[in-house]
Amino acid sequence: MNLKTTVLGQTYQFRDLKEVFAKANEEKSGDQLAGIAAADSRERVAAKQVLADLTLADIRNHPLVPAEEDEVSRVIEAGINEKIYQEVKNWSVAELREYILSHRAGDSELKRISRGLSSEMIAASAKLMSNLDLVTAAAKIRNISHCNIAIGQAGVLAARVQPNHPADNVQGIKAAIYEGLSYGSGDAVIGINPVIDTADSVKDILLMTKEVMNKWDIPTQNCVLAHVTTQMRAIRQGAPADLIFQSLAGSEEGNRAFGIDVALLDEADELIRKEGTATGPNYWYFETGQGSELSAEAHFGVDQLTMESRCYGLARKYKPFIVNTVVGFIGPEYLYDSRQVIRAGLEDHYMGKMHGLPMGCDVCYTNHMKVDQNDMDNLGVLLSAAGVNFVIGVAMADDVMLNYQSTSFHDIAAFREVLGLRPAPAFEKWLEKMGIMENGKLTAIAGDPTIFM
Amino acid sequence: MEQQLDMLVDKVVAELQKKLTEMARQTGHPKEQKHDEAAAHETAGEEQPVVAEEPVRMAQVPHPKWQEGLVELLDSTPARIGVWRTGVRPLTKTMLQLRRDHAAAVDAVYGEVSQPLLDEFSLFTVETQYDNTENYLKRPDMGRILNDEGVRLLQERCQKRPQVQIVVSDGLSASAVDANLRDVLPSLMDSLKSYGLTCGTSFFVKGGRVASMDHIGELLQPEVLVLLIGERPGLVTAHSMSAYMCYRPRKGMVESERTVISNIHRQGTSPIEAGAHIGTILSKMLEQKASGVKLVL
Numbered sequence: 001m002n003l004k005t006t007v008l009g010q011t012y013q014f015r016d017l018k019e020v021f022a023k024a025n026e027e028k029s030g031d032q033l034a035g036i037a038a039a040d041s042r043e044r045v046a047a048k049q050v051l052a053d054l055t056l057a058d059i060r061n062h063p064l065v066p067a068e069e070d071e072v073s074r075v076i077e078a079g080i081n082e083k084i085y086q087e088v089k090n091w092s093v094a095e096l097r098e099y100i101l102s103h104r105a106g107d108s109e110l111k112r113i114s115r116g117l118s119s120e121m122i123a124a125s126a127k128l129m130s131n132l133d134l135v136t137a138a139a140k141i142r143n144i145s146h147c148n149i150a151i152g153q154a155g156v157l158a159a160r161v162q163p164n165h166p167a168d169n170v171q172g173i174k175a176a177i178y179e180g181l182s183y184g185s186g187d188a189v190i191g192i193n194p195v196i197d198t199a200d201s202v203k204d205i206l207l208m209t210k211e212v213m214n215k216w217d218i219p220t221q222n223c224v225l226a227h228v229t230t231q232m233r234a235i236r237q238g239a240p241a242d243l244i245f246q247s248l249a250g251s252e253e254g255n256r257a258f259g260i261d262v263a264l265l266d267e268a269d270e271l272i273r274k275e276g277t278a279t280g281p282n283y284w285y286f287e288t289g290q291g292s293e294l295s296a297e298a299h300f301g302v303d304q305l306t307m308e309s310r311c312y313g314l315a316r317k318y319k320p321f322i323v324n325t326v327v328g329f330i331g332p333e334y335l336y337d338s339r340q341v342i343r344a345g346l347e348d349h350y351m352g353k354m355h356g357l358p359m360g361c362d363v364c365y366t367n368h369m370k371v372d373q374n375d376m377d378n379l380g381v382l383l384s385a386a387g388v389n390f391v392i393g394v395a396m397a398d399d400v401m402l403n404y405q406s407t408s409f410h411d412i413a414a415f416r417e418v419l420g421l422r423p424a425p426a427f428e429k430w431l432e433k434m435g436i437m438e439n440g441k442l443t444a445i446a447g448d449p450t451i452f453m
Numbered sequence: 454m455e456q457q458l459d460m461l462v463d464k465v466v467a468e469l470q471k472k473l474t475e476m477a478r479q480t481g482h483p484k485e486q487k488h489d490e491a492a493a494h495e496t497a498g499e500e501q502p503v504v505a506e507e508p509v510r511m512a513q514v515p516h517p518k519w520q521e522g523l524v525e526l527l528d529s530t531p532a533r534i535g536v537w538r539t540g541v542r543p544l545t546k547t548m549l550q551l552r553r554d555h556a557a558a559v560d561a562v563y564g565e566v567s568q569p570l571l572d573e574f575s576l577f578t579v580e581t582q583y584d585n586t587e588n589y590l591k592r593p594d595m596g597r598i599l600n601d602e603g604v605r606l607l608q609e610r611c612q613k614r615p616q617v618q619i620v621v622s623d624g625l626s627a628s629a630v631d632a633n634l635r636d637v638l639p640s641l642m643d644s645l646k647s648y649g650l651t652c653g654t655s656f657f658v659k660g661g662r663v664a665s666m667d668h669i670g671e672l673l674q675p676e677v678l679v680l681l682i683g684e685r686p687g688l689v690t691a692h693s694m695s696a697y698m699c700y701r702p703r704k705g706m707v708e709s710e711r712t713v714i715s716n717i718h719r720q721g722t723s724p725i726e727a728g729a730h731i732g733t734i735l736s737k738m739l740e741q742k743a744s745g746v747k748l749v750l
Contacts (some may be wrong), residue, residue, distance in 0.1 A: 029591045165530050166689075172530030179526075179534040195633045332590040367558035367627050367686045368590055373551065385535065396533035396551055403687030405555070413541035448514050453522040 001058045005049045012046040017062045020054070021120075022303040023047035024127040026343050030291045030334035031303045037303075052094040052128055056121050060089070064120055065300045065310070071252045071262050076119050076313035080372055084116025093124045100125060100137050100354075110141050114356050119250075119313035122354045123306040126347045134346040135386040138353045143385065145282040145358040147221040147242055147321040149426040151188055151389055152358045157421040158390035159185035159412040160322075160360070164401035168195045170208050178449035179213060180393050183409035184416075184437055186391035187427035188322055188360065189243060189285060191223040193402060199233035202226045206239040210277070216434070216452060218428040221278055221321070223285050228260060228268050235275050242278035243321060244268055245285040250310030253298030262314075282358070284320035288312070289327060290344050291334030304334060308348055312355040323352055323388060324360035327379075329404055332368055338375035341365060345379045349388055360390035364406040373397060373405065380407050385416040391415070413442055513537035513544055531689055545749060551688070558686035560584070561626040566657065570631060574638055576657040577610060579603030583660030584595050596662035599669070607656070607672050615653025617735055618646055618675035622661030624695075626683030632692035633717055636724035637681060637731075644732025650739070663697050663711070670702025677738045678702045679731055684715065693718045700744035703708070710745035 003014040007125040014020045022036035031037035038044035046404035067073040088096070096117075099105055105113070114122075126134065144152040151158040163176030173192055180186050190209050194201055202224045209222035219240035224231065228246040235241050246265065249255045255262075272283040293299040299307055308325070314321050325348035328341045335341045345361050352359030363379045365371035380391060397408040415421060422428055422440050431437035436446045445451060503598040512523045512535035527535050536547045543551075563586055571578065580603050583589040583596045599607070616688055619641070623630055645652055653675060658665055666680045694717040699706060712734055717727040738744045 033454055033592065033594075033601045039512050163532070165532070169529060175526035175529045176532045176534055179532075183538075194733055206536070333593055336591060367555065367688070367691070368562045372555060393642070394532075396536055396547060398551060398554075398688050400687075400689055403685065403689075407690070410541055410543050413538075417541050442541065445518075449523040449526055449534060450514070450517045450519040453519050453526075 001054060001062065003050055004045050007042055007046040007049065008078070010042065010046075012043060012050070014047065014050060015177060016303055017054075017059065018064055019248035020047050020050050021064065021124070021127070021306055022053045025303050025305050026340075026345055028290070028304060028334065028344070029332060029336035030294055030338050033333050034299065034301070034303075036301060046212040048128060051124055054124075055089065056085075056091050056093070056096065056117070057089040059093075059120050059124060060085070060118060060287070063199070063263035064302045064306060065251060068184040072250060072255070072310055072314050075262060076310060079317060080118055081115040084113065088113065088116055093121075093128060096121065097125050097128045097133070101133060107140055107142055108428065110354065111356060115182070117354070119309040119351075120306060121357070122312075122351050123309035125354070126305065126309070126351050127142055129350070131343060131346050131382070132418050133352040135382060138346075138350040140438060141353040143356055143358045143389065145321045147278045147280065147282050149187065149219045149221070149424055151322075151424045153423055153425065155420070156424055157384055157388065157412070157419075158188040158360075158424050159409075160188045160247065160390055161186040161190045162193070162392050162394045162399065162406070163190070164193050164394075164399055166195065168193050168201055168205065168399045170204060173205065174208060174212065175449065176395050177209070178452040179395050180409050181218070181412055182436060182445075182447055182449050182451060183393070184423055184442060184446065185409045185412050186218070186220050187424040189221050189223050191225055191243075191245070191285065193225045195401060197226045197230050199230055199237055199239075202230055202234040203237055203239035206234060206241050210240040212452075213327075217430070219430050225285070225287075228264065232268055232271055235271060236373075240277040241272070242276060243283055243285045244272040244276065247287045247292070248311045248314055249292050249298065250307035250314070251293055252300045254293040254296045254307070257298060265318065282319055282321035283368070284315075284318045285324045286311075286315045286318075286320050288315070288323065288348070289323050289330050290325070290348065291330040294334065295330065296391050298430050305344075305347055309351045309355075312352050312357055315357055317354050321358060322355045322391070324361055324390070325349070325360050326362040326364060328365040328369060328371060329362065329402075331366055332370070335369070337370035338372075338378075341369070341371055342375065342379045342382065345383060346386065349383055349386055353387075358389045360392075361388055362392045362406055364392070364404055366404045374409055376405065377411070380411055380415055381418070384419050386422060417441070513547065546664070554691075555689040556686055557628075558691040561683070561686040561691035562590075563629040564627040566623050566627045566630045570634060571657050574634065574655070576655055577606065578657045578659055579606050580660070581600060581660040581665055584695045589660050592750075593662050596660050597664040597668060599658070599665065599672075603658075604672060611654040611656065611673055612697060613673060615651065615673065616677070617650050617652045617673045618669070618673055618678040618740070619652060619655040619680065620658055620661075620666065620669060620680045621655070622658040622665065622680060622682040624661055624682035625685045626691060629683035629686075629692045629694040629718070630681070630721065632719070633694045633724040634681070637694070637717065637728040640681075640728025641731050644729045645735070648732060648736040650732070650736060664706070666697060666699055666702045667704050667706050670699070670706075671704055674701075676701065677735050677744070679735060688717050693721060696722070696727060698731065698734055698738065698744060700738045700742060700748075710747075712744050712748055
């Protein structure tokens with residue numbers, strides 16, 4: 001394994017694969033905080049050059065996080081199809097990048113090769129891609145999933161309605177749901193982040209959302225994004241949940257900080273299959289985001305992009321209905337400004353898609369980042385062009401419970417209109433029945449939440 | 454000082470004018486309007502650091518199916534609903550309101566606590582190793598340690614081993630300190646007095662993180678410490694403050710050893726109530742010799 005190269009007359013000798021991986025990343029404040037980032041552009045390109053010539057076998061044979069020490073590594077290893085891996089193991093990362101971007105590789109070819117790749121190999125390919133490479137590659141992959149309805153088809157952009165309320169007021173949550181539906185959002189999920197993490201509270205919100213869905217015959221799915229154990233208690237008490245939710249980290253230690261492990265996810269998986277209310281076969285909603293492993297001091301000195309890719313390796317075990325990276329939520333110590341957030345959003349979406357996941361993105365920022373709503377407009381358009389399965393819809397992008405900004409119901413309507421995208425087919429039919437949409441366009445009554453009263 | 458005061462008065466007047474023009478242009482919900490008027494009077498009457506205006510919420514849907522229903526929906530949530538649209542984009546006023554609220558939040562992060570306010574409470578300033586705001590945001594570890602000058606100042610000017618140590622810090626919102634300190638601090642002092650507790654030398658930490666209390670704890674060795682610090686600003690309010698409390702703070706404390714009251718602002722836990730509440734919690738910490746999850750409240 002050659003870890004040495006020369007760039008612009010200067011020779012670089014890297015210590016190990018971990019160092020090459022970290023330094024080959026585009027600039028991120030999180031890698032700098034971890035003390036593993038490239039010192040300057042020249043060192044960054046040197047690392048990319050070294051990485052380009054490494055083979056996929058080099059990556060597999062030098063694990064960044066040893067399987068003996070980490071169950072996420074074991075899940076990723078166990079998921080690799082050996083026959084397909086044998087076909088590609090002598091490819092360099094450069095060859096992998098070029099194959100993925102070539103006209104030879106369409107949707108089904110990429111889905112097939114994905115089964116022979118580890119999360120680290122997919123991360124390596126992302127490190128050699130420009131932003132437009134990431135868009136181009138991801139746009140080829142359509143990962144369709146089905147819970148009560150199917151989303152992810154070509155030409156479809158779905159949206160989660162995120163009707164959070166600072167005190168979990170059920171009427172207040174309902175009001176924001178009506179607003180979202182009236183703009184044509186809500187096909188991915190009606191999903192609420194609760195303030196109060198108790199089974200009773202989760203149950204109340206699940207019951208209310210189910211009631212709204214039944215009353216208006218809405219083809220979608222409900223979810224309350226409490227801790228998985230709280231949702232499990234609520235479901236065991238008879239709460240109607242179509243989806244079960246959990247945040248994931250890319251290491252066993254990181255997941256421990258989230259209060260979960262693979263055994264618990266397995267248990268929840270069994271429960272939602274037995275006692276969930278949806279059609280299926282996809283019942284999971286996962287969220288991820290670069291930086292959470294470092295935040296929990298559970299990153300093994302590995303860069304945040306690679307750790308993020310490992311989240312997807314874990315997620316694919318459970319064949320989720322939706323996965324999204326909450327890309328700008330964690331804060332400026334991981335992604336400092338709009339440049340870094342936009343880059344990370346495109347990386348995460350690409351890596352998720354390459355794992356075969358129905359990938360969405362919470363295009364978002366907190367107020368202490370050097371980002372504003374214009375940057376979200378940009379990333380939203382880029383991801384919509386890249387074929388993102390869904391984005392998040394919040395009233396005027398302002399989440400009054402989580403105190404951050406995402407994309408708005410207006411934004412989703414605009415992404416669809418500008419790029420010729422449509423809601424999920426079943427949901428669009430319903431929008432037409434309700435008179436909210438006609439031939440893919442919002443009608444004159446769209447935007448009036450009282451049509452649901 | 455006089456110059457700063459003049460600037461402050463100018464700001465208040467400008468703010469008031471802005472409000473009056475805005476009110477004149479509005480023909481909305483009478484309740485909202487009255488509320489705004491009250492706020493304007495309040496601002497005029499007191500020479501306070503200017504805090505952002507309350508968002509004016511009015512349903513914009515021109516021909517709703519049910520007008521009363523729309524008011525009911527708006528009353529049930531602070532979310533920006535019923536805002537209407539032009540094509541698929543928001544109306545200009547709605548868009549500008551969002552930008553205005555974001556500006557307040559950004560200013561809270563990049564702003565500075567008013568010096569006259571700190572002088573009023575005789576709080577001297579020490580700094581952490583944060584260096585500048587960009588670095589503060591990128592390197593939370595540096596906001597947890599005082600710089601050498603800060604260490605020297607504490608050793609020179611602060612009473613050692615006090616029963617209660619009060620520390621104020623800007624954290625992620627300077628305007629949280631501006632908006633709440635004048636209420637929270639006197640009520641906290643009254644509360645401490647009523648419990649017969651004594652207080653060391655209070656001071657202000659610029660560029661502080663929550664865990665700066667550990668370093669301060671090592672230096673001054675108080676029985677209990679309370680850190681009043683600006684929270685990460687949201688759009689509904691950029692002026693929210695938290696009080697982090699700890700029994701015998703020292704290096705290596707974990708989060709679960711701290712007790713916290715968050716959401717201290719006018720629309721949340723009122724700063725006056727919070728001050729009294731903090732006093733009660735500190736007295737319980739002294740009684741039980743514990744804080745965080747071990748403290749029984």
